[in-house]
Amino acid sequence: MKESWDLIIVGAGAAGLMAAAEASRLKLKVLVLEGQKDPGLKLLMCGGGRCNATNVKVTDKDYSAGCAHTLRHVLKHFSSEDAVRFFEQWGAPLALQEDGCYFSADGNARTVLKALLSAAAAGGARLRTEARVTAITAQDGGFNVVVNEDCETTRRVLITTGGRSYPATGSDGSGYGFAECFGHRIIAPRPALTPLLAGAETFTSLSGIVVPAGLSLWAAGKKEHSVKGPLLFTHHGFSGPVALEMSRAWVDARARQGAVRVDFFPDERREGAEFLFQDEAQKSLKTCLAARLPERLAVALLHAAGVDGLKRPGKSEVSRSDRRALERVLRACPLPVKDTMGYAKAEITAGGVDLKELKGAALESRLQAGLYFAGEVLDVDGRIGGFNLHWAWASAAAAARAAAAAKA
Ligand SMILES: Cc1cc2nc3c(=O)[nH]c(=O)nc-3n(C[C@H](O)[C@H](O)[C@H](O)COP(=O)(O)OP(=O)(O)OC[C@H]3O[C@@H](n4cnc5c(N)ncnc54)[C@H](O)[C@@H]3O)c2cc1C
DSSP states (O other): OOOOOEEEEEOOOOOHHHHHHHHTTOOEEEEEESSSSSSSSSHHHHHGTTTTEEEEEOOGGGEESSSSSHHHHHTSOOOOOHHHHHHHHOOOOOOOTTTTTEEEESOOOHHHHHHHHHHHHTOEEEOOOOOOOEEEEETTTTTEETTTTTTEEEEEEEEOOOOOSSSGGTTTSSSHHHHHHHOEEEEEEEEEEEEEESSSTGGGGTTTTTTEEEEEEEEETEEEEEEEEEEOSSSSEEHHHHHHHHHHHHHHHHGGTOOOEEOOOOOOOOOOSGGGGGTTSSSHHHHHHTTSSSSHHHHHHHHHHOOOTTTOOGHHHHSSHHHHHHHHHHSEEEEEEEEOOOOOGGGGEEEEEEEGEEEGGGGGEEESTEEEGGGGSSSEOTTTTTHHHHHHHHHHHHHHHHHHHOOO
């Protein structure tokens, strides 16, 4: 007769593998079902292949989530020290960078993946790949899990199928469908941490330039969101941490005609742009600007302002309207965003299974006993800096521990 499992985990990404390690350590008989040929494909892409696995300081402020209480509860029980200790123990030490991010010490995300696989295998968790789950139904106090026209039975199920971003890695949103079958509400999924597409060619010739910038999102005359950090110009538009961080707010404000503005001097306390020319009155505007910004960008901004770069501030050649136009493009330049690069290039999916329908830190469904969720499938998304993987580890550990406690 076919064996039955204590816990079936659907999806062998960051959350599924951490849950397999923790649940098997706690003596559950665990089967992990992964649709792809290999587990952890997205994990291998993390941090440009170096894997930013956590951050020295993780708080609920680093996330957007549908229920702050549940978020805080889960984070409280799995700190960044816990993550660092876990990966150290399983042969993947993490190294702390100056900015507070922890990366795989050998600069290789594969080492982090191997650590997870070793930990899961050490506890006896079984992993089946090329095993795509197509249906989950409740039966006789347990579950039937349909996979490749075969059926597995289990007492509990943990859904760690991820979101919709980078669907080629296997995360195509199937977890939302499973949750809906049990009556769960899905908070509208949308791409987040994704590059912005330019709607005009003003800046696309600047591809490859990176500058410090302050981005702000405005709707109905109000500033709704602001971020500061490196901005990268690309062939398609805008990327780099600030553009990625802005994408979610832009998507949310799109229907309200939300507009992004950029300050090219984000650390300058003085207002306006006069400070740039004060002591350089005899030099041309272009020379003054090129001393502070990459020359190609300086030229493009002068062009966007409609001001002749050869004019010199000290020779009364720069009119009041020139000064106003310069101030606008240098300190609050409208960024011509027409769209985002969507799920194809999104590091994360915002939205997902509504946290309010789960039991606090257990992450167990209030609608179906024995059904758990963890990772990106939930309505939680973090900012750049290791926070999304930290959520995967913390939520997976929480759900696995709750499933083990329920068995006891
Ligand atoms: C390019 C890129 C870089 C990133 N870099 C970082 C970083 O450095 N730091 C950070 O914190 N975050 C980073 N992230 C985000 C991070 O990768 C995710 O937050 C994290 O992987 C989510 O883990 P998860 O286990 O919930 O989902 P996933 O990692 O997406 O795993 C879900 C798994 O479930 C499987 N699956 C789906 N449906 C089924 C099904 N029906 N049956 C069987 N299996 C199924 C999928 O094949 C997949 O393997 C990055 C993301 C991307 C795309």
